Amino acid sequence: MSDKTMKRFFKGVGYGLLWLVSLVIVAVGVFWATEQGVIGEWFPQFSSEPESTVQVDSFATNNGSDAFEEAVHVQTGKTFHMVETAPRFHVAAIDEEITHTMAELRQSFAEKYNEEMERQQLNSKAPISEKRPFYQLDYEIEAVNDSVYAITFESMIYNDDTLANRASQVLLVDVEAESVSPLADIFETKNETDEAVATDDDTMTNEESTKDSKDSTKSLVDSVQEALASEHGEDVKLATFTQDFPTIEALLPYMTVNKAGIALTFDAEQVASAKATAETYTVELSWEELNASINDEWREYLDLPELTPEVAYAQGDQPWTPVTRGPASTDGKKRVALTYDDGPGGEETTGRLLKMLEQHNAKATFYMLGDVVEYNPEMAQRVHKAGHEIGNHSWGHPVLPSLGPAGAAESIAKAEESIKKAVGQGTKHYRPPYGERTMEVDEAIGKPAILWSIDTQDWRTRNAQSVFEEVRSKVQDGDIILMHDIHPETIDASALILDYLDSQGFEMVTVSELMGY
Structure with missing residues (x-):
């Protein structure tokens, strides 16, 4: 049901006509729907149900598909209006999941309704808006293939005819398998808590x-x-x-x-x-x-082709040994290289980190994206003037092997130009985005590729203590530690890491110093 239809429904007729029409629908609809066992199936659990409540569930089969029907739920009371439309497949597992999703989307409206009822109970003289809050749930459905449908739900809350809140959610319905999946299931989203x-x-x-x-x-x-x-x-x-x-x-x-x-x-x-x-x-x-x-x-x-080895960068062993750590110390001193990717960040991240590094007399290496440097050259200059090293992290963060050797070299060259323009000199080495590289890409780029020996997972956990523990539990002489200077939590973790490394006698140097470049 479109916005335009809703306005005609609630504005084009007076409330008296609305009630008359609703009562007629209820008289017929309740009898039919009761026989079908659907009345009350979607009824929201409000804390104080209004006296004048009308609920109608009806079905239409003119949707052009034999797989589902369209269910419409209308409810109106003293303080709100609500209209919901959704597909109904008459398959228990599918319809139950759709009902659950609708309840989740409806929850924010129910909370606002309950707040309004509480306000009226606390203050009996509180004014009641002539235009009642209105909740609308619409959907669009697309056939992905012969068996799978994608349903996009969109919920909208209106206050005084003004859109106050909008939310959406996508479900994937497999009619043949009688199953429902969230959209996230399409993607590779496993994390370290998964079992093997x-x-x-x-x-x-x-x-x-x-x-x-x-x-x-x-x-x-x-x-x-x-x-x-x-x-x-x-x-x-x-x-x-x-x-x-x-x-x-x-x-x-x-x-x-x-x-x-x-x-x-x-x-x-x-x-x-x-x-x-x-x-x-x-x-x-x-x-x-x-x-x-x-x-x-x-x-x-989806009948997609399997990934070729060049694109399947996350699958299978690599035919080379990447540079992940520095050589062992020969003078008895323990050295590590702190590295920060994807910046430069802003004052609350990179700017704050620079002050911490200075306090600890520590040096770090910043693998910067050329497009971000172009956007924020001043911070790149501050990093350079503070005596830290800048490495090349590409332009736009692509998967370099997927571009081919020539395309990868072009991405690095474009970033190099941006960095050189900002700080007055180029870089000695690069870090491939995602750590993905090939010997052919390395040869085309013509710079050493630097990976890491400790991945703090700061981008994922966004938790300072977790990032610190990852370093504290693993750090050794020669380690190259991966972090990102665009997350405030990483900067908080860096304060803990710097204190700890100092206390353990580590010297914090640049990658070039660690590797002898």
Whole structure:
């Protein structure tokens, strides 16, 4: 039921006519629906149910599909109106999950209603708005294939005809399997708490599973970034995306699904662009473009090709030994290299970190993204002037092997130009995004590739104590420690790490100092 239809429904007729029509519907609808056993199935649990409540459940079969019918629920009372529409498949497992999802989306409206009733009970003279709050739940349904449907629910709360809140959720319904999955199930979103995952040949460890999730997330974000630039202009990108969208789950509210793929719509404040003029920015990604982010089960569902070795960067052993740590000390001193990726960040992150490093007489290496340096050259200059090292982390954070050697070299060269322009000199080495590289890519780039020996997982946990414990429990002479200077929690963790390393007699040096470059 569209917004336009709703306005005609509630504004185009007077309340007297509304009640008359509603009573007629109830007289017929209650008899029919009672026979079908559906009355009350969606009734929300309000703390104080109004006396004048009308509830109608009705079904229409003119949706063009034999797989489902459309259910409409109308409820109106002294202090609210509510209209919900949803598909009904007459399959218990599917309909129960849809009902549960509707209840979750309705909860925010129920809370507002309960607050209003409490206000009236506390103050009997409190004015009651002539225009009652209105809750509307609509849906769109798309056939993904012959068996799977994608249902996008959108809930809207109106106060005095003004949209006060909007939320959405996508469910994937498999009619043949009689199952319902959240949209997140399409993607590789395992984390380190998962149990080991059995494969045909061996067992995937928790660490490898976590890496799959991280790579899947980054691959999806890269695809979104590229689509934004392609469809809306090169300077349009998600604002501080690695901080705002650290997991695929955080992107889900912006997604809708269709047979061709997924569309994402962002508000203007979620986009960083000096030329941003639109209220919203939408990008569309085909299933083929999303292939590297989708798990094996749904890849088969969607009839997508298996990943080639070049694209399957998270799967299988690499045919080389990457640089992950420095050589052992020969003079009795313990040395480590603190490294920070994806910046430079702002004053509350990178700026605060620089002060901490100075207090500890510590040096660090910052692997910067060329496009972020272009956006924030002043912070790059501050890092350089403080005596820290800047490394190259590419332009736009792509999966370098997927670009091919020439494309990877171009990404690094573009970032190099941005860094050189900001600080007056280039870099000695690079860190490939996600740690993904090949010998061919290394040769094309012509710089040493530096990975890490300790991955703090700061991007995922966003917990200072957890990040600190990861370092404290593992750190040894020669370690290269991976963190990101765009998360406030990482900076909090760095304070603990610096104190601890100092207390244990570690010297904190740059990567070039550690490696002898």
